[in-house]
Amino acid sequence: MVEDNILQIFSCGIDIEEIERFEKYYAAGASFSSGSLNELFTEHEKIQNRDIGSKAATLSFCCKEAVFKAAGKSWRNSDVFWTDIELDFQEDKNFLKHKLNFYGTVLDFLKEEKVRSIKSDFEINNSYAIFKIVFYK
Amino acid sequence: MATITENTRDEVKETVFEFFAEECETDVESLTEETKIIDDLDGDSLMFLELIEIFKKKYNLNIELKTIGKYSVKHPVDTLGELIDTQLLIIEHENDILDLE
Numbered sequence: 001m002v003e004d005n006i007l008q009i010f011s012c013g014i015d016i017e018e019i020e021r022f023e024k025y026y027a028a029g030a031s032f033s034s035g036s037l038n039e040l041f042t043e044h045e046k047i048q049n050r051d052i053g054s055k056a057a058t059l060s061f062c063c064k065e066a067v068f069k070a071a072g073k074s075w076r077n078s079d080v081f082w083t084d085i086e087l088d089f090q091e092d093k094n095f096l097k098h099k100l101n102f103y104g105t106v107l108d109f110l111k112e113e114k115v116r117s118i119k120s121d122f123e124i125n126n127s128y129a130i131f132k133i134v135f136y137k
Numbered sequence: 138m139a140t141i142t143e144n145t146r147d148e149v150k151e152t153v154f155e156f157f158a159e160e161c162e163t164d165v166e167s168l169t170e171e172t173k174i175i176d177d178l179d180g181d182s183l184m185f186l187e188l189i190e191i192f193k194k195k196y197n198l199n200i201e202l203k204t205i206g207k208y209s210v211k212h213p214v215d216t217l218g219e220l221i222d223t224q225l226l227i228i229e230h231e232n233d234i235l236d237l238e
Contacts, residue, residue: 021183036190039202065182075182075202076209082202 007117007136013070014132017062019124022054040064040082042101052093059095059124062131063087066120067100070133071109079105095124100133113137139196139228149224152191153217160184170218192224200231208234 025037041049041060049057064085073080084106090097100120102110110118117136122129139145150170158165161178174180189205192198205227214220226234 017183036186036193036202040186061183075206076185076213078210079207081206 010113010115010135010137011070011072012132012134013066013068014130015062015065015069016128016130017058017065018128019054019058019126022058022061025054025057042083042086044088045086048089052089055095055124055129056089058129059122059131060087062129063100063120063122063133066131066133067102067106070135071106073105073109080109081105095122098122110135139198141225141229145228146221146225149192149228150221152195153188153221153224156188156191157184157217160187168217170216170221172217173215174217174220175215188220188224192228196228198228198231200227200234204232204235 022037025035037057038046041057045056045060049060061082064082064087067085068074068080071080075081081104084102084104086101086103088099088101089095090099092098098120100118113135114137115135118133119136120131120133122131124130154165154168157163157172157174157178157180158168161180163178172178174184186202189200189202193200208223212223214223226237230237
């Protein structure tokens with residue numbers, strides 16, 4: 001019998017992205033196009049992408065992909081969408097702080113599955129971003 | 138909405154094949170319409186998104202990613218041939234593609 005106060009791992013997701021692939025779209029200070037990639041980000045993330053540049057965009061995308069994997073869902077096989085997940089750097093341009101916000105179908109999923117705790121972490125250098133997330137019940 | 142001509146499929150096929158050949162660092166001659174995007178080419182979401190952006194600009198398309206996602210739920214794409222056919226429908230119907238169902 002499992003005690004209520006013990007958290008069990010429900011699922012996990014990890015993603016890695018090359019920063020170079022985002023640089024052509026999100027170079028720091030570059031003016032934004034109205035391209036499809038902008039549809040991936042929340043208004044707050046768009047501001048971060050503008051202020052911080054391609055590393056912020058890469059990490060945010062990486063985070064969304066990791067969450068999709070942890071949820072076992074994809075934008076092409078379910079109703080989830082990238083803007084259901086928001087990575088907030090809390091105005092720290094050095095990536096020392098972060099907070100995850102969930103909306104829409106991802107938030108519904110977390111409630112339905114009774115996910116009680118979420119742990120996330122990331123690494124970033126000049127070439128790659130890696131985001132890891134674990135859901136606990 | 139764009140009018141699909143006999144040449145449109147050839148144009149779309151050429152764009153799709155050249156894009157994946159470059160992104161996946163493989164010879165365009167090795168690609169066929171039966172090539173599986175994820176299993177054979179190790180394709181990913183960002184490649185799909187970049188390709189959508191290429192076609193949006195090339196054909197001045199009015200379509201949102203959410204619409205493409207909703208269409209893909211019922212019409213999954215595994216191969217390059219399926220991607221070409223879906224892209225042609227997007228070019229022809231844009232945001233009205235969901236009305237085809």
